Amino acid sequence: AQKITQTQPGMFVQEKEAVTLDCTYDTSDQSYGLFWYKQPSSGEMIFLIYQGSYDEQNATEGRYSLNFQKARKSANLVISASQLGDSAMYFCAMRVVYNNNDMRFGAGTRLTVKP
Amino acid sequence: DVKVTQSSRYLVKRTGEKVFLECVQDMDHENMFWYRQDPGLGLRLIYFSYDVKMKEKGDIPEGYSVSREKKERFSLILESASTNQTSMYLCASSLRLAEHYRNTGELFFGEGSRLTVL
Numbered sequence: 001a002q003k004i005t006q007t008q009p010g011m012f013v014q015e016k017e018a019v020t021l022d023c024t025y026d027t028s029d030q031s032y033g034l035f036w037y038k039q040p041s042s043g044e045m046i047f048l049i050y051q052g053s054y055d056e057q058n059a060t061e062g063r064y065s066l067n068f069q070k071a072r073k074s075a076n077l078v079i080s081a082s083q084l085g086d087s088a089m090y091f092c093a094m095r096v097v098y099n100n101n102d103m104r105f106g107a108g109t110r111l112t113v114k115p
Numbered sequence: 116d117v118k119v120t121q122s123s124r125y126l127v128k129r130t131g132e133k134v135f136l137e138c139v140q141d142m143d144h145e146n147m148f149w150y151r152q153d154p155g156l157g158l159r160l161i162y163f164s165y166d167v168k169m170k171e172k173g174d175i176p177e178g179y180s181v182s183r184e185k186k187e188r189f190s191l192i193l194e195s196a197s198t199n200q201t202s203m204y205l206c207a208s209s210l211r212l213a214e215h216y217r218n219t220g221e222l223f224f225g226e227g228s229r230l231t232v233l
Contacts, residue, residue, distance in 0.1 A: 001174065045222075050219040091158065101146065101165060102148070103160070107156055108157045
């Protein structure tokens, strides 16, 4: 099964600054998708951004961008111009196209935005 | 909007009881998932279903079983609850992540069921 690693249990960032949340993955599959989810204190899981393994351009969604480095098997999330509402848990996840098509998550990073 | 509904937000059960956690989705998704979430461990996959009556074990299936008799409903069963099964349980559904990425295959989550086993 694929494995996702998030090495930063907690991160702090100043409001209006950019922050990078790290994610590395391990799989032998060639066709897969990478995802980031946000979980605020309310507990809901919010889908943020997606990157396909064959996509040549990095995905962007508003203030979120995914820095995809396939050779390094990394899929870091970059949040630009941090806001207080960005304080939350962030999970990186991966889904392979073939085999079971299931999705695995990392342990998460808790981001705190300071005013 | 996709809606994934989990039957109970909070449950308190006693050791040895049989526990049913129900999950219903309204978007005709093929795939449904059960995860448990614990601090520092992220979301761990318990079971996954890719079709009616089809299931696959995830990373931590021990002590759990599942049932998918209808496409919209995926149930998680704890045959004999134990204190180490105290956790937040998250159900999710999705389309299949397909070749050529016809869709992103993101998961849609329910609100979660917080189970306490005494």
